[in-house]
Amino acid sequence: MIKRVTLALTLPFAGHVLAEGIILQPPIDCDLSNTCYIQQYVDRDPSEGVTDYQCAGQSYNGHKGTDFALVSIADIEKGIAVFASADGTVEGTRDGMDDVEYNADTADAVKNRECGNGVQINHGQGWVTQYCHLKKGSVIVSKGQAVSAGDTIGQVGMSGRAAFPHVHLSVRKDGKVVDPFDPDGTLTCDEASHQETLWNNAPAYRPGGLISIGFSDHVPTYESIKAGTADMQNFTPSSKNLVVYGFAYGIRQNDVMRLSITGPEGEVIKQDVEMSKSQARSFRAIGKKRRWSLWPTGTYEGSVTLLRDGQTITQRATEVTIR
Ligand SMILES: [Zn+2]
Incomplete structure (x- = not known):
């Protein structure tokens, strides 16, 4: 009897918590197969080339996060919530930047503020998440505030360096970018190596x-x-x-x-x-x-x-x- 109880308690958590130290939930309140989608993953190629964690091209050179996108600019008005992906403490916020489509003409206006309206959360043990391009006036948390996974921190917008409405989620450990879909740092292009993610429920990979x-x-x-x-x-x-x-x-x-x-x-x-x-x-x-x-x-x-x-x-x- 005792053995059975022990197994039931430990097994569901073994993979994520012990190996990686953080569990994430998607940072956006929408259906990823219908009302929103993942436009770009982390670029895993350190050179000029581009590759996502599936060794396909769903990224762009130097992209340091995952972009969860809305289907249209009109959807910004719906007020789609951005969630904290894990428990933590708000380290910094910015708000007040306009939701405008990024292009060559607007580049100067967002220089050094590419994230746009954003929130950064510290999760302890070196883990930090950052949420970018939030809707102007939507950030509802402040520095020093404790948040739980799933708490609303703002709404999806198009501020900063954003050419379409989305929330960009960056995950870092000790200052280094981590791809939540394939956190071990070595790109193997091998299906089996993708089973260990940082997600509590990993969004399905879609190749477009x-x-x-x-x-x-x-x-x-x-x-x-x-x-x-x-x-x-x-x-x-x-x-x-x-x-x-x-x-x-x-x-x-x-x-x-x-x-x-x-x-x-x-x-x-x-x-x-x-x-x-x-x-x-x-x-x-x-x-x-x-x-x-x-x-x-x-x-x-x-x-x-x-x-x-x-x-x-x-x-x-x-x-x-x-x-
Ligand atoms: Zn991005």
């Missing part, structure tokens, strides 16, 4: 995918897709065009985006678009112009699939009704 899809009556601008305002629902039988678009991340050269629209009388249009280069984020759209007659009334389904080497990475569908 779809951020959003939608319908429009014209080819939408990239600005409107990033903003979250491209998707249209109001179509009539005399709408000029029917366009479906897919907005994707982690794109690799030769990936295929398969887009289609199917209406009440069958297929309207279907096309495979080959991606000509690797890109962190991009969109593609296909559509059909209305000719002489009107669009038949009824339900239209738009479908977008991202394929790599012929295999589906993600597939999404959306609908509009023409009345």
Whole structure:
């Protein structure tokens, strides 16, 4: 009897606590397979090259954290909470910087303040986490305050050096960057070595995918897709065009985006678009112009699939009704 009790108490904790000294929970209040996603992991290549912990390219040179991204700029308004990833004490905060898309024109304004509005938490034993790009005016903790894992410390924004809305989580031990997905420091590109993470429940690795899809009556601008305002629902039988678009991340050269629209009388249009280069984020759209007659009334389904080497990475569908 005694033996059984001992086992039950010790086994679930053996891996993480003893080996690494910290357990993290994701720092964002959203569904990582739907309302948000991981845009970039820690760059594990110390040279000019780029590699994430899965030995793929989901990062950029010198990236020192994990980026948990919202699907659109409009979502900043939803006030998505940023959580403390573990118990600790707030070491420093910054707030008051604007949520603006980082580009060459705004670079000077955020120089030496690349993190934007942020929070740094000390967890003891040399462990520190830092949360960047929070929404202006959202930081609700202050220096010296004790926080618990899961406490709200602010909201997701786009301040500092951020080209899209996200929270960047940096994890450091004794001042050195640690990749929470593969904390042992040696990149082996070996599946078995990734079982030991710092997460209490590690987010699944996704090698890219779809951020959003939608319908429009014209080819939408990239600005409107990033903003979250491209998707249209109001179509009539005399709408000029029917366009479906897919907005994707982690794109690799030769990936295929398969887009289609199917209406009440069958297929309207279907096309495979080959991606000509690797890109962190991009969109593609296909559509059909209305000719002489009107669009038949009824339900239209738009479908977008991202394929790599012929295999589906993600597939999404959306609908509009023409009345
Ligand atoms: Zn980042």
